Amino acid sequence: MLGESAFGKGKRDMYHLCRMNLSICLFFPYEQVQDAQKGDETPVRGDSRRLHSTFLRPLSFSLFFSTIFEKQVENLALFWYNDPTETKKKRRCPQLVWIQPLAARRNAMNELIAKGLADLNLPTDAAPALARYGTLLVEQNQVMNLTAITDPVQVARLHMLDCAAILQAADLTGGKRLLDVGTGAGFPGMVLKLVQPELDLTLLDSLDKRIQWLTRLAPELGAEGVRAVHGRAEELAVQPEWREQFDVVTSRAVADLRMLCELCLPFVKVGGVFLAMKAEDCTEEVNAASRAVSLLGGRLLPAYSYTIPGTNVTRKVVRIQKEKETPAKYPRRFSKMKKQPL
Numbered sequence: 001m002l003g004e005s006a007f008g009k010g011k012r013d014m015y016h017l018c019r020m021n022l023s024i025c026l027f028f029p030y031e032q033v034q035d036a037q038k039g040d041e042t043p044v045r046g047d048s049r050r051l052h053s054t055f056l057r058p059l060s061f062s063l064f065f066s067t068i069f070e071k072q073v074e075n076l077a078l079f080w081y082n083d084p085t086e087t088k089k090k091r092r093c094p095q096l097v098w099i100q101p102l103a104a105r106r107n108a109m110n111e112l113i114a115k116g117l118a119d120l121n122l123p124t125d126a127a128p129a130l131a132r133y134g135t136l137l138v139e140q141n142q143v144m145n146l147t148a149i150t151d152p153v154q155v156a157r158l159h160m161l162d163c164a165a166i167l168q169a170a171d172l173t174g175g176k177r178l179l180d181v182g183t184g185a186g187f188p189g190m191v192l193k194l195v196q197p198e199l200d201l202t203l204l205d206s207l208d209k210r211i212q213w214l215t216r217l218a219p220e221l222g223a224e225g226v227r228a229v230h231g232r233a234e235e236l237a238v239q240p241e242w243r244e245q246f247d248v249v250t251s252r253a254v255a256d257l258r259m260l261c262e263l264c265l266p267f268v269k270v271g272g273v274f275l276a277m278k279a280e281d282c283t284e285e286v287n288a289a290s291r292a293v294s295l296l297g298g299r300l301l302p303a304y305s306y307t308i309p310g311t312n313v314t315r316k317v318v319r320i321q322k323e324k325e326t327p328a329k330y331p332r333r334f335s336k337m338k339k340q341p342l
Contacts, residue, residue, distance in 0.1 A: 109134050109156045116161040116309035117195070120168065126195045129221050130160045133194065136220065137185055140213055146185040162277075162308050162315060163188030163252070164195050169304035169317040170273050172196050172248060179204060179246040181233050181264050182253035186214050188277065189250060193223050202246075203228045204236070234331045237266040244269045244325060252277040257289040257318060258341040262331045265296040268322040274298065276318040280305070286318055292342035297324040 113134075114127035134155040141147055149158055166188055172178065175198045180189025183203040193201045203226065205211050211230040218226040229236075236242045249264045249272070257276060264274050278285070286303065293300055301319040308315065331337065 107131075109152050109160075112153065112156045112310065113160050116157065117164060119309040120161070120165055120306075122164055122167060122195055126164075129194045129223075130164075130191065131156070133186075133190065133217075133221055134160060136217060144209060144213065146210070146213075157308055157310050158313070159185075159187060160191055161310070162313075163191035165306045165308065165315070166250070166275055166277065166304070166317050167192060167195060168306065169275055169319060170248060172199060174198070175200055176247035177245065178202070178248045178250065179267050181249060181251045181260075181267070182206075182255075183214070183228075184210060184252070186217065187252050190214070190218070190221070190223065190226070192250070193226060194221060197223075201226045204231060204233060206230070206232050232334070233263040233267075234334050234337070237263070237331050242267060244322075247272045248275065249273075250275045250277070256341060257282070257285050258292040259337050261289055261292045261296055261298065261320065262337055262342060265293075265298050265320065265322060266326045266331055268298075270297075270322050270325060272322045273301075274320040274322065276320070278303075278316045278318050280314040280316055282316055282318065289342075293320055295327070295342055296330055297322055297326045299323050 109131035110127050113130045114124045117124045117127060134152065137146060137159070138150050138152065138155060141150060147155070147159070149155055172192065173196070177200045178189065178192065179202045180186075180192075181204050183189050183205045186203060189201050189203050193199050201223075203211070203214055205214075205228075208230040211228045214226075214228040218224075218228070243266055246267050246269060249267045251260050251264055251274075253260060257278070260276050261274070264276070268274050282303075286300065290300060298320040301321055304317040304319060306315060306317075307313065
């Protein structure tokens with residue numbers, strides 16, 4: 001079994017910290033981790049590559065992780081898995097998990113995002129900020145429910161590149177005012193702002209703790225002039241300072257298009273556009289919403305289809321042009337929208 005020397009010169013303090021803070025820990029070179037994930041994801045117990053496996057009192061996990069991240073250890077990954085002695089006692093044990101060091105994760109995401117942006121014919125200079133966004137998202141997700149996607153590669157593709165792709169669906173240049181309704185963790189609005197910095201961005205969500213996080217996040221990412229607002233779309237849309245004030249309104253919310261149109265189109269100024277991110281097989285939903293679009297002053301444009309770079313996943317952006325003012329009686333109360341969609 002390898003010991004302290006396996007960490008190399010200058011990492012002795014980290015080795016001792018590992019001994020204090022983990023009940024069971026396995027360390028592998030990152031290349032071997034990748035091989036394990038491509039094939040059998042469970043390394044053999046007792047493997048000769050194991051650096052340390054011992055039972056010691058667990059102390060602060062956060063101290064352990066922060067030490068690894070601050071030192072930006074390269075080519076290192078952490079595994080922790082079911083302890084056979086704990087299993088015999090019928091205690092709930094953690095599943096196999098691997099943690100790539102912060103610097104390596106950011107570098108991998110940066111490269112993947114940069115390549116994806118190039119494939120989308122978008123500027124790649126936003127890749128470092130998007131990679132940092134992804135890293136901070138995964139970290140914050142440990143204490144707040146922001147996303148079900150936590151794998152760095154999937155975050156890069158299914159969040160960052162997916163959202164960036166809609167820059168091809170409409171002209172967002174020229175400092176346009178953009179409102180992102182039901183923004184959640186900032187998608188797609190924050191991604192669009194990082195790729196297209198001149199956007200005048202407002203993020204709207206009904207959950208205040210998300211808005212507080214986004215308010216702190218924007219300066220960390222270098223996104224200037226971002227306004228994050230806590231509120232409900234159906235309440236704000238009737239206020240003069242909000243109604244028909246935006247060139248572009250976006251939504252990635254998982255909701256029926258008829259409801260999304262009633263919530264979002266009142267914010268769009270005449271001549272502006274509403275962009276709704278949907279799955280590929282949304283034709284039936286779009287057809288069902290055609291009456292609602294007309295009632296609310298909009299006109300359906302051809303949907304924009306795209307494949308997320310690095311995947312076989314195809315998405316659609318439903319595009320609705322605002323041709324006339326939305327009647328004053330819309331939007332209705334949320335309960336009525338839900339009970340009697342247009």
